[in-house]
Amino acid sequence: MTVAHDPSPKFQEYAHPEVLVSAEWLAEHINDADLRIVESDEDVLLYEVGHIPGSVKIDWHTDLNDDTVRDYVGSADFKALMERSGIRRDTTVVIYGDKSNWWAAYALWVFKLFGHEDVRLLDGAREAWTNAGYNLTREATEVEPSEYPLVLRDDKTLRAFRDDVLAHFGKPLLDIRSPQEYSGERTHMPDYPQEGALRAGHIPSAVSVPWARAVNTDQTFKPRAELSSIYEGEKGLKSSDEVIAYCRIGERSSHSWFVLKYLLGFENVRNYDGSWTEWGSLVGVPIVKGEEPGLAPVAK
Amino acid sequence: MSVNSSATSLQEDFRDASVKDRLNLLLEFSENLPELPSRYADHPDLLERVEECQSPIFLFVEVQDDKVELFFSAPPEAPTTRGFASILHELLNGGSVAEVLAVDDDFADTLGLAEAVSPLRLRGMRAMLFRIKRQVREKATN
Numbered sequence A: 001m002t003v004a005h006d007p008s009p010k011f012q013e014y015a016h017p018e019v020l021v022s023a024e025w026l027a028e029h030i031n032d033a034d035l036r037i038v039e040s041d042e043d044v045l046l047y048e049v050g051h052i053p054g055s056v057k058i059d060w061h062t063d064l065n066d067d068t069v070r071d072y073v074g075s076a077d078f079k080a081l082m083e084r085s086g087i088r089r090d091t092t093v094v095i096y097g098d099k100s101n102w103w104a105a106y107a108l109w110v111f112k113l114f115g116h117e118d119v120r121l122l123d124g125a126r127e128a129w130t131n132a133g134y135n136l137t138r139e140a141t142e143v144e145p146s147e148y149p150l151v152l153r154d155d156k157t158l159r160a161f162r163d164d165v166l167a168h169f170g171k172p173l174l175d176i177r178s179p180q181e182y183s184g185e186r187t188h189m190p191d192y193p194q195e196g197a198l199r200a201g202h203i204p205s206a207v208s209v210p211w212a213r214a215v216n217t218d219q220t221f222k223p224r225a226e227l228s229s230i231y232e233g234e235k236g237l238k239s240s241d242e243v244i245a246y247c248r249i250g251e252r253s254s255h256s257w258f259v260l261k262y263l264l265g266f267e268n269v270r271n272y273d274g275s276w277t278e279w280g281s282l283v284g285v286p287i288v289k290g291e292e293p294g295l296a297p298v299a300k
Numbered sequence B: 001m002s003v004n005s006s007a008t009s010l011q012e013d014f015r016d017a018s019v020k021d022r023l024n025l026l027l028e029f030s031e032n033l034p035e036l037p038s039r040y041a042d043h044p045d046l047l048e049r050v051e052e053c054q055s056p057i058f059l060f061v062e063v064q065d066d067k068v069e070l071f072f073s074a075p076p077e078a079p080t081t082r083g084f085a086s087i088l089h090e091l092l093n094g095g096s097v098a099e100v101l102a103v104d105d106d107f108a109d110t111l112g113l114a115e116a117v118s119p120l121r122l123r124g125m126r127a128m129l130f131r132i133k134r135q136v137r138e139k140a141t142n
Helices: A023-029 A060-064 A075-084 A099-113 A125-131 A162-168 A179-183 A224-234 A251-263 A275-279 B003-016 B019-031 B079-092 B097-101 B119-141
Strands: A035-039 A092-096 A119-122 A173-175 A242-246 A268-272 B058-064 B067-073
Touching (some): A023 A125, A060 A099, A092 A125, A099 A119, A162 A242, A162 A275, A224 A251, B003 B079, B019 B079, B097 B119
Parallel strands (some): A092 A119
Antiparallel strands (some): B058 B067
């Protein structure tokens, strides 16, 4: 059973209004048996410090990534994760987290790789809840394990690999990292040197739209008209374009992927999760330095 | 307690706990990180930023009469980083220069935390220890 959508007027303007909820809506539906709230943070301890009552934690390192291969969990591990989180295939999942929902958007993207139908984000991230005056709790959430089917991960529709990027040249690429990372001034994001690469710069022809341009200062998404004026106006992207977005390991670009796909209604947008930590260390691939996108090489 | 016996006791406390309890133990450490004394709280410029950590954390080392004192500052919304700092405070604070410099560079990997927080995140604690030792070396020779 799908839980009713949040009717907030702001959301109705987006291409897919059903993918966002407000703190007020969440507070109203918090005890709904068909809803599961998930917290997904950069900081692995933040959930323990205090979480939305009834929520469960899903951590990107320890739950969503395979611990050996650089890849996401497979079908069996995803099924087990859903079952211990009390999520059925038809459960409505609302995800929220720290850092403007970076990891929440990343988790949502992984849910979508497994085709989970109804996944939404809390607009305004973790702080939306406390800003609205609601309390966090330290009380452990009692989860009744659910049953979840074994589903194949779809790596084609929403995910791009490096060979897909090489074949994509000539079509739009979106780099959502900081201007310094884009120009090649630094090999890593400010403050994140452990996720560096051997070369600095960007993928040829990629346009730069730092992820934060999509959010207001309170971490809520900007209204549709403002988003449209950035991505479609200023950068000239069209909702019919095939777009690949990337960052450094794919989490900030999940956030921009979410904006393009659900808020602006781009039909065909993929996230290249290998991102700069892969591209910037690959032997022989083309790279452009400086503030200009540069020319697209011939697609392979 | 000497630095050496602190190390052993920390290792035992963490390793004897289940993976989930290790996270709770880290949370306890995080909450017990001592506040900065006003001489540093009022002068954030004196503190060194640990750039390897994803969350903003600053540290400062004092060496007086061969005794090492540590000061940390990290925001409450970064409990993991605060926990790492607090463990190092427990381990090193009050130790002698020789004791601090003798601590295993791989100490962060000996607590069984990799499973609980992931190896990538643990790099932050390694980097803090590295910077502490460097400051101790610089200040001990002055």
